[in-house]
Amino acid sequence: MTPNSDKKSPKIGAAQIRLLERLTQACAVSGDEGEVRAIVLEHIRPVADDVRVDALGNVLATRRGQVEPRLQVLLTAHMDEVGFILTHDEDNGFFRFERVGGIDVRYLPGKSVWVGKDHLPGVIGAKPIHLASSEELRQTISQDTLRIDVGPSNGSKVKPGDRATFATSFTRLGASLRAKALDDRLGVATLIELVKHAPANIDLLAAFTVQEEVGLRGAGVAAYALNPDLAIILDSTPANDLPAWDGSENTKYNSRLGAGPAIYMADRGTISDPRLVRHLVETAEAANIPYQIRQPGGGGTDAGAVHKQRAGIPSVSISVPARYNHTPAAIARLSDWKNTLALLHAALKQLTAEIL
Ligand SMILES: [Zn+2]
Numbered sequence: 372m373t374p375n376s377d378k379k380s381p382k383i384g385a386a387q388i389r390l391l392e393r394l395t396q397a398c399a400v401s402g403d404e405g406e407v408r409a410i411v412l413e414h415i416r417p418v419a420d421d422v423r424v425d426a427l428g429n430v431l432a433t434r435r436g437q438v439e440p441r442l443q444v445l446l447t448a449h450m451d452e453v454g455f456i457l458t459h460d461e462d463n464g465f466f467r468f469e470r471v472g473g474i475d476v477r478y479l480p481g482k483s484v485w486v487g488k489d490h491l492p493g494v495i496g497a498k499p500i501h502l503a504s505s506e507e508l509r510q511t512i513s514q515d516t517l518r519i520d521v522g523p524s525n526g527s528k529v530k531p532g533d534r535a536t537f538a539t540s541f542t543r544l545g546a547s548l549r550a551k552a553l554d555d556r557l558g559v560a561t562l563i564e565l566v567k568h569a570p571a572n573i574d575l576l577a578a579f580t581v582q583e584e585v586g587l588r589g590a591g592v593a594a595y596a597l598n599p600d601l602a603i604i605l606d607s608t609p610a611n612d613l614p615a616w617d618g619s620e621n622t623k624y625n626s627r628l629g630a631g632p633a634i635y636m637a638d639r640g641t642i643s644d645p646r647l648v649r650h651l652v653e654t655a656e657a658a659n660i661p662y663q664i665r666q667p668g669g670g671g672t673d674a675g676a677v678h679k680q681r682a683g684i685p686s687v688s689i690s691v692p693a694r695y696n697h698t699p700a701a702i703a704r705l706s707d708w709k710n711t712l713a714l715l716h717a718a719l720k721q722l723t724a725e726i727l
Pocket residue numbers: 449554555583606607
């Protein structure tokens with residue numbers, strides 16, 4: 372049986388790609404996730420048995436199964452993205468700002484941004500090369516010398532506390548997708564499809580979480596409240612799969628585009644539950660779905676907070692790999708997204724209490 376031969380299996384087609392486009396062009400810098408939350412609620416309210424928004428802004432949804440007994444399975448995806456927060460109005464449309472989440476300052480100068488709830492266009496200004504000294508050109512730019520510039524006429528329309536993101540329109544590049552915030556709108560879009568196509572053998576508990584990028588803050592309370600038997604965290608992990616600059620073999624790729632969903636054994640915050648890793652791997656092999664083991668090491672997901680709630684929650688993470696995460700434009704492969712959704716749906720359908 373091929374992975375998508377089941378008529379009830381979710382599929383990624385034009386509608387799902389349009390949804391991902393909407394999700395990546397929404398702005399939801401940590402702590403201000405309302406735009407993405409509104410899209411999530413619009414899609415899951417018609418199908419979920421229970422939907423609520425908790426005190427921190429997490430969306431918690433339940434889709435109940437039909438057989439007895441049923442595992443309580445938590446699936447999470449974070450709604451927030453890295454970005455900027457305005458900190459001081461310097462008049463004439465200039466704003467000081469801080470980074471929210473992990474962004475390399477070297478990516479900032481000269482980038483277009485969307486500012487505030489109306490997505491006002493702006494730019495992160497820096498001294499042009501004509502005027503920079505040779506000494507300045509050798510040094511890394513410091514955040515203190517940068518401003519977000521929205522122009523004098525729009526300066527009064529935004530204020531300190533407003534968020535800004537890189538201004539990147541979603542684009543199809545043949546077999547690939549280019550967008551900002553693929554980390555983790557790919558996970559959000561995947562989880563929406565799983566809520567819509569939840570299998571009957573489990574209670575699917577979905578948490579669309581807030582504030583992952585600033586320390587997994589939403590996921591902890593979400594997992595505590597939903598109290599699941601096990602958890603699967605959906606995210607996007609960096610693919611560092613470019614050729615090595617010196618021509619040697621690249622052995623530190625973390626994950627690679629085109630190799631399928633990346634299953635985590637261990638990262639900086641979590642050692643995945645081996646029973647869940649085995650279940651994902653065996654499901655992939657039985658259904659002929661490509662997968663890869665993400666290289667163990669740094670990085671982390673909401674699993675870092677989820678697995679330590681209550682008396683412990685067996686957890687595993689699975690990611691759609693994407694190059695250049697946390698920069699203005701990331702690139703992912705459509706086939707990896709499709710295979711991630713197919714693997715998750717197949718794995719959920721075959722989950723029984725015996726796994727624990
Ligand atoms: Zn992420």
